[in-house]
Amino acid sequence: MPTVAELIRNSDQPSFSFELLPPLKGNSIRKVFNTIDQLKEFNPLYINITSHRDEVVYKPNAKGIKVPHVYRKRPGTVAVAASIQHKYKIPVVPHMICSGFTRSETEYALIDLNFLGIHDLLLLRGDNSNRHDFVKTSEDSNKYAIDLIRQVSNLNNGQFLDGTFMEPFETPFSFGVAGYPEKHEEATCLEADILRLKEKVDAGGEYIITQMFFDNSKFFEFVQKCREAGITVPIVPGLKPINYLSQVKVLPEIFHTQFPEPLTRELLKCSTNEDVAKVGTEWAIHQSKELLVNGFNLIHFYTMMATKCVFDIAKHVY
Numbered sequence: 001m002p003t004v005a006e007l008i009r010n011s012d013q014p015s016f017s018f019e020l021l022p023p024l025k026g027n028s029i030r031k032v033f034n035t036i037d038q039l040k041e042f043n044p045l046y047i048n049i050t051s052h053r054d055e056v057v058y059k060p061n062a063k064g065i066k067v068p069h070v071y072r073k074r075p076g077t078v079a080v081a082a083s084i085q086h087k088y089k090i091p092v093v094p095h096m097i098c099s100g101f102t103r104s105e106t107e108y109a110l111i112d113l114n115f116l117g118i119h120d121l122l123l124l125r126g127d128n129s130n131r132h133d134f135v136k137t138s139e140d141s142n143k144y145a146i147d148l149i150r151q152v153s154n155l156n157n158g159q160f161l162d163g164t165f166m167e168p169f170e171t172p173f174s175f176g177v178a179g180y181p182e183k184h185e186e187a188t189c190l191e192a193d194i195l196r197l198k199e200k201v202d203a204g205g206e207y208i209i210t211q212m213f214f215d216n217s218k219f220f221e222f223v224q225k226c227r228e229a230g231i232t233v234p235i236v237p238g239l240k241p242i243n244y245l246s247q248v249k250v251l252p253e254i255f256h257t258q259f260p261e262p263l264t265r266e267l268l269k270c271s272t273n274e275d276v277a278k279v280g281t282e283w284a285i286h287q288s289k290e291l292l293v294n295g296f297n298l299i300h301f302y303t304m305m306a307t308k309c310v311f312d313i314a315k316h317v318y
């Protein structure tokens with residue numbers, strides 16, 4: 001079976017991948033399957049499954065005072081990936097993150113994934129936003145994506161955390177990393193961020209999936225700067241159809257991305273979620289077509305709460 005990295009390198013026809021979130025704790029996996037059922041007719045190349053750390057939720061105690069509760073809202077990344085692979089025979093890419101997981105927990109998850117026959121990963125640091133401040137990050141967690149990459153690479157060479165060496169896994173893990181066309185929020189500038197990105201690629205990242213962006217010119221500039229910096233691996237553009245009024249404000253804030261002026265103008269005319277979804281879908285179709293014309297055959301879609309929009313885009317583009 002080819003790795004996802006090989007599929008990406010050889011994708012000479014228009015194709016797409018998409019990202020799913022594990023169900024909220026206590027919910028059925030049916031919703032995940034429903035999304036795949038709607039999109040599978042367009043032959044997705046692979047499916048990503050996100051990973052989530054513990055979060056803090058404030059709930060009133062017996063005296064009515066709100067106290068913090070720490071829990072994982074969306075557990076189950078490994079199991080969801082395995083069940084998708086088993087049911088649909090589509091390659092899966094579970095995300096592995098540093099924050100909220102000790103290195104030992106990561107090692108055990110990697111051992112599980114190996115037994116399950118899943119060897120494609122996306123390696124990330126994980127969200128580090130203020131809402132997690134209360135959740136203690138263990139000293140024994142990887143700090144940056146590069147640290148997680150080193151752990152996975154050591155395991156590929158048969159080296160476990162306790163320093164023991166064992167027979168390397170028959171199939172090594174192959175992995176991609178994240179990139180930011182408008183720079184990562186904590187980086188001082190795009191150039192500095194790209195140097196960090198190059199470290200991840202030099203350490204074994206076989207491809208890059210980008211954060212969502214709405215302005216293709218920023219993506220094209222990013223790709224050019226990556227190439228100038230000596231990054232030669234495929235760069236897969238990540239697109240998100242805007243489909244809720246609230247996203248007009250929150251997407252730029254959370255994901256540190258800017259809407260281009262013509263998109264903002266159209267969004268400002270919208271008064272319902274339906275209006276926004278129409279504009280967001282049309283914009284994503286326009287972005288997809290321009291990316292394809294410019295040789296980016298593979299597009300990664302963020303489907304969260306937007307399956308119908310991704311379906312409509314796929315119908316127009318594939």
Ligand code: FAD
Pocket residue numbers: 049050051052053095097123124125126127128143144145146178179184185186187192193196200209210211212238
């Ligand atoms: P890193 O590559 O570690 O970089 C983080 C920041 O630190 C950057 O500013 C970088 O320039 C800097 N940096 C890197 N290395 C060093 C170093 N050695 N010393 C000092 N500074 C350094 N989050 C989740 O929680 N779960 C998910 O499933 C998830 N999926 C994602 C999928 C994609 C495609 C993308 C683009 C993002 C995803 N995220 C996810 C969000 C991601 O975890 C956050 O954006 C996170 O803040 C950064 O992750 P990273 O892997 O890019 O971090």
